[in-house]
Amino acid sequence: xxxxxxxxxxxxxxxxxxxxxxxxxxxxxxxxxxxxxxxxxxxxxxxxxxxxxxxxxxxxxxxxxxxxxxxxxxxxxxxxxxxxxxxxxxxxxxxxxxxxxxxxxxxxxxxxxxxxxxxxxxxxxxxxxxxxxxxxxxxxxxxxxxxxxxxxxxxxxxxxxxxxxxxxxxxxxxxxxxxxxxxxxxxxxxxxxxxxxxxxxxxxxxxxxxxxxxxxxxxxxxxxxxxxxxxxxxxxxxxxxxxxxxxxxxxxxxxxxxxxxxxxxxxxxxxxxxxxxxxxxxxxxxxxxxxxxxxxxxxxxxxxxxxxxxxxxxxxxxxxxxxxxxxxxxxxxxxxxxxxxxxxxxxxxxxxxxxxxxxxxxxxxxxxxxxxxxxxxxxxxxxxxxxxxxxxxxxxxxxxxxxxxxxxxxxxxxxxxxxxxxxxxxxxxxxxxxxxxxxxxxxxxxxxxxxxxxxxxxxxxxxxxxxxxxxxxxxxxxxxxxxxxxxxxxxxxxxxxxxxxxxxxxxxxxxxxxxxxxxxxxxxxxxxxxxxxxxxxxxxxxxxxxxxxxxxxxxxxxxxxxxxxxxxxxxxxxxxxxxxxxxxxxxxxxxxxxxxxxxxxxxxxxxxxxxxxxxxxxxxxxxxxxxxxxxxxxxxxxxxxxxxxxxxxxxxxxxxxxxxxxxxxxxxxxxxxxxxxxxxxxxxxxxxxxxxxxxxxxxxxxxxxxxxxxxxxxxxxxxxxx
Numbered sequence: 001x002x003x004x005x006x007x008x009x010x011x012x013x014x015x016x017x018x019x020x021x022x023x024x025x026x027x028x029x030x031x032x033x034x035x036x037x038x039x040x041x042x043x044x045x046x047x048x049x050x051x052x053x054x055x056x057x058x059x060x061x062x063x064x065x066x067x068x069x070x071x072x073x074x075x076x077x078x079x080x081x082x083x084x085x086x087x088x089x090x091x092x093x094x095x096x097x098x099x100x101x102x103x104x105x106x107x108x109x110x111x112x113x114x115x116x117x118x119x120x121x122x123x124x125x126x127x128x129x130x131x132x133x134x135x136x137x138x139x140x141x142x143x144x145x146x147x148x149x150x151x152x153x154x155x156x157x158x159x160x161x162x163x164x165x166x167x168x169x170x171x172x173x174x175x176x177x178x179x180x181x182x183x184x185x186x187x188x189x190x191x192x193x194x195x196x197x198x199x200x201x202x203x204x205x206x207x208x209x210x211x212x213x214x215x216x217x218x219x220x221x222x223x224x225x226x227x228x229x230x231x232x233x234x235x236x237x238x239x240x241x242x243x244x245x246x247x248x249x250x251x252x253x254x255x256x257x258x259x260x261x262x263x264x265x266x267x268x269x270x271x272x273x274x275x276x277x278x279x280x281x282x283x284x285x286x287x288x289x290x291x292x293x294x295x296x297x298x299x300x301x302x303x304x305x306x307x308x309x310x311x312x313x314x315x316x317x318x319x320x321x322x323x324x325x326x327x328x329x330x331x332x333x334x335x336x337x338x339x340x341x342x343x344x345x346x347x348x349x350x351x352x353x354x355x356x357x358x359x360x361x362x363x364x365x366x367x368x369x370x371x372x373x374x375x376x377x378x379x380x381x382x383x384x385x386x387x388x389x390x391x392x393x394x395x396x397x398x399x400x401x402x403x404x405x406x407x408x409x410x411x412x413x414x415x416x417x418x419x420x421x422x423x424x425x426x427x428x429x430x431x432x433x434x435x436x437x438x439x440x441x442x443x444x445x446x447x448x449x450x451x452x453x454x455x456x457x458x459x460x461x462x463x464x465x466x467x468x469x470x471x472x473x474x475x476x477x478x479x480x481x482x483x484x485x486x487x488x489x490x491x492x493x494x495x496x497x498x499x500x501x502x503x504x505x506x507x508x509x510x511x512x513x514x515x516x517x518x519x520x521x522x523x524x525x526x527x528x529x530x531x532x533x534x535x536x537x538x539x540x541x542x543x544x545x546x547x548x549x550x551x552x553x554x555x556x557x558x559x560x561x562x563x564x565x566x567x568x569x570x571x572x573x574x575x576x577x578x579x580x581x582x583x584x585x586x587x588x589x590x591x592x593x594x595x596x597x598x599x600x601x602x603x604x605x606x607x608x609x610x611x612x613x614x615x616x617x618x619x620x621x622x623x624x625x626x627x628x629x630x631x632x633x634x635x636x637x638x639x640x641x642x643x644x645x646x647x648x649x650x651x652x653x654x655x656x657x658x659x660x661x662x663x664x665x666x667x668x669x670x671x672x673x674x675x676x677x678x679x680x681x682x683x684x685x686x687x688x689x690x691x692x693x694x695x696x697x698x699x700x701x702x703x704x705x706x707x708x709x710x711x712x713x714x715x716x717x718x719x720x721x722x
Contacts, residue, residue: 006063014055020046024056033503034478035485036542040562043611050482066097073104082107090176102176115170118163121152126160127167130270133261140262161266168270172255173278181254182247182275186283190216190242192291194227201235209236216240216287221295222663225466228292240287248275296467298663302692303461303472304479306661309697310409310460311483314630315445319375322368323440324392325413326384328352333436334365336372340493341441341448343426344372346433351391352384358391365395369403376638377403378443380410380435386644386673393641404638406443407669409659411459412450413438421452421497443636447487451480452497460697462662477501484546486629488560491529491547492522504542509534525553526563550626555580560621568608569618575599575607583622590622634700643671645710652705653721658695666695668703668717676715678703683719694719 003025011021023044027037034057038050045053070091077083077091087103094100110116118127126147129135135143144157144164154160172178194212196202202210209230214223230236251271256264318339325333335346345368351361368374377392379385385407392405413435416422422434441449455476456464464472484501491513499510509532516532517523526544529535535543545562552558556566573579576593583589605615637657656670665683667675678701683694695701707716 010059035503042613077107102179106174114166118166123163126164130263133258135262165270169274172274193241194236194238198235221298224291224295225463299463306460306697313446313698321440322374323378323436325380325436326388335436337440377405378408380439381407412453412457415457504539526557555584559625571608587623648708658699674713676717678717
């Protein structure tokens with residue numbers, strides 16, 4: 001397959017050079033991962049980032065699939081002996097799969113239809129006569145009478161005309177131009193409508209959609225997903241409403257060219273039948289599918305943005321953390337972890353009904369805090385979370401040193417508790433005692449802990465159960481992969497759950513790395529990774545730059561410098577009059593010497609044997625070898641006292657953490673059990689179309705209390721403070 005035209009098309013669409021697109025496609029075809037290409041092949045791609053590389057990847061996949069389908073369709077029509085030069089040109093130039101399918105429809109093998117039956121009865125010549133519209137005089141009944149054949153099931157002229165109209169209707173319905181125009185008109189002028197199918201269920205969650213109608217071209221994605229959900233649950237009836245007369249008239253204009261023909265009324269009847277029976281049902285499905293695909297893409301994009309922000313939440317380093325998974329009847333599960341995440345101690349408390357062991361529970365917590373030097377208490381935000389906050393707030397007042405607490409999103413903790421990963425980590429602990437450890441570790445290092453959980457269970461989306469699940473999983477896996485590789489992974493401490501997201505490493509190799517580490521001890525250098533079963537040349541090349549070894553044999557192994565660049569990096573340091581031991585002590589020396597040298601960047605890059613982009617990346621990596629991009633974000637808010645919704649007053653200014661971002665605003669944790677909502681209209685004085693343009697999950701924001709509905713547990717917030 002000649003791909004130069006495809007490369008050129010993508011370059012035009014994405015506003016990139018042909019060289020950038022062609023080189024990127026070549027790298028992808030050679031099984032290089034997106035993170036590797038973005039980080040270590042900048043000269044080849046012209047410094048394309050991951051988003052651009054994935055856009056090229058998605059587009060080349062689609063266009064290749066389109067070309068394959070074109071070849072298959074051309075072959076099928078050619079084998080039928082019906083391929084004309086004009087049809088071949090239309091198929092080859094079709095820009096979308098839908099256009100190819102429209103052109104193929106008249107030739108596509110199909111089940112028996114009314115038109116098929118009519119053709120079997122010998123009525124196609126009459127249909128051709130009808131469609132050609134060349135018969136201007138005579139008697140249509142008389143003409144149709146010549147097709148009467150009782151043995152074939154044509155007992156009368158009326159039956160013959162009816163069969164011919166069936167053939168004409170199918171010809172009209174399968175015309176590519178007709179389908180294109182009907183599709184465009186339906187999308188432009190149609191309305192998505194719904195009505196209640198189950199009054200009792202609709203009253204609770206779907207009151208808005210009881211008599212709903214909105215233009216197809218303007219309906220927001222979240223409404224489409226809500227309509228789909230209501231329809232699946234049997235609560236709503238949903239359809240696309242169009243001006244049928246307008247659409248039938250469009251078909252007539254395309255096929256009825258001589259109104260004086262004897263068969264004009266037959267063609268008008270065929271046009272109505274073509275729309276009602278053959279086109280309308282398909283168009284309903286197509287428009288609904290297109291709306292759903294767009295809504296899915298939007299919702300998945302929001303989920304992905306929220307997940308990325310959550311995974312980039314800064315770790316709370318060097319702290320002893322007590323994690324509490326709140327509960328009523330089964331108690332609150334508490335666990336202490338050290339600054340490395342190691343589990344130290346766990347117990348169960350029963351401060352809430354029915355046991356009501358409040359003081360005893362507080363004493364047990366105080367003993368844990370004192371015995372292990374706990375710095376921070378992480379409380380799961382689920383059932384009994386508010387009451388547990390009150391318990392912890394009382395405890396903190398009784399502790400002689402500084403201890404803070406914070407709420408942690410516990411979504412997915414129960415999924416982790418029962419998972420094979422959790423059983424392997426804590427084989428001697430009951431599943432109910434593992435969730436509290438996960439809650440504590442999510443505060444210590446969110447990325448390392450959350451990778452153990454299916455991203456769909458993390459709880460930073462709004463419609464994750466309503467969208468295409470395979471697309472959602474693929475997108476979220478890409479987000480996790482991107483975040484893990486952006487941060488880098490300590491080869492000597494990372495779990496297999498974390499390692500499997502490293503560029504070039506799959507689950508099998510990740511498990512092999514952990515086993516090798518258990519059998520042989522820590523890796524002294526990156527080169528030792530080649531000793532692991534399953535780590536071949538390509539795997540090593542893709543992964544090595546993203547794996548870190550602190551205090552190893554080779555200083556560069558602690559940086560983002562790729563092993564393939566080590567010789568050139570040695571030349572760079574030599575040119576700057578430095579050694580690895582110098583910058584191990586003080587990384588800032590690299591930039592100082594470089595600035596003092598006044599060396600030309602391009603000439604220095606050529607001297608070292610790599611491009612300008614790689615040189616700048618190496619200088620940056622050597623200058624800050626232990627840099628974690630997550631540290632640039634604000635840290636978690638630690639609290640010492642508890643607020644309840646009853647404490648809130650309109651006009652109060654509070655600081656909070658963004659927990660979730662959705663189409664209509666953002667939910668902010670302000671220290672009470674319920675997150676407050678900042679509506680889109682309250683995010684800024686100017687018009688805000690997309691809340692992600694203003695805030696991200698994990699952002700620390702100041703908000704003003706607008707309205708408090710204690711009975712319904714709802715809090716209205718504003719980021720406009722005056």
